[in-house]
Amino acid sequence: MIRRFGETPKPGISYRRRPGVYAILPRDGQLLVTHQVNPLPELQLPGGGIDPGESPIQALHREVFEETGWKIARPLRIGAFRRFTFMPEYDLWAEKLCVIYRAHPVRVLGPPTEPGHQAIWISPDIAARELGNEGDRFFVSQETGLA
Numbered sequence: 001m002i003r004r005f006g007e008t009p010k011p012g013i014s015y016r017r018r019p020g021v022y023a024i025l026p027r028d029g030q031l032l033v034t035h036q037v038n039p040l041p042e043l044q045l046p047g048g049g050i051d052p053g054e055s056p057i058q059a060l061h062r063e064v065f066e067e068t069g070w071k072i073a074r075p076l077r078i079g080a081f082r083r084f085t086f087m088p089e090y091d092l093w094a095e096k097l098c099v100i101y102r103a104h105p106v107r108v109l110g111p112p113t114e115p116g117h118q119a120i121w122i123s124p125d126i127a128a129r130e131l132g133n134e135g136d137r138f139f140v141s142q143e144t145g146l147a
Contacts, residue, residue: 002097005135006083015084015095021060022047022098022136023072024143025105030121031140032105033131034067037116039088042132045100045140046119060101068119069110075103078143081135100139 009015022045025032034046046067050059057075064072080099087094112119122130124144131137140146 003081003135004083005081005138006085006133009084009095010093013093015093017097018049018087018092018094019056019097020047020049020099021056021063022100023060023064023075024078024100024102024140025064025068025070025072026102026124026144027105027121029123031124031127031144032068032070033120033122033127034112035118035120036067036132037118043120043122043127043130044132045136047098056099060103064103064105065109066114067112067117068105069108069112070105070119071107071109072103073106075101078102079139081138083133083135085133098135100136102143 033043036042036044046064048063050056060075078100083096128137128141128146
């Protein structure tokens with residue numbers, strides 16, 4: 001059974017399953033996260049949906065690069081969770097299946113290519129308090145020894 005974080009599914013709503021991959025990216029005592037402006041300003045683990053025909057690892061590399069401008073190495077799957085949420089940018093109620101990886105940011109190639117994103121380095125304790133969803137905060141706390 002995959003642990004659930006966040007809201008309980010609402011009766012009468014049809015949720016679309018959305019598999020995605022997200023990365024905890026430690027370097028020099030900090031974590032690389034992304035600040036997304038829309039639909040609401042929020043700190044997030046870099047990552048997102050897996051496109052059709054794409055493997056989870058391919059999606060992880062693509063999403064981290066799009067949202068941070070960084071290349072990563074040695075991704076290691078550390079867990080998964082699901083959450084039920086409305087995604088206003090897609091006008092969609094989603095059951096997000098979030099697979100969390102730990103990876104190493106190795107080289108920045110430029111600014112994020114995805115509009116509305118900014119790469120930010122923050123301390124693990126700030127990430128564990130301020131990331132935009134409870135599942136991300138849980139995995140950061142577990143992975144960085146804050147739990």
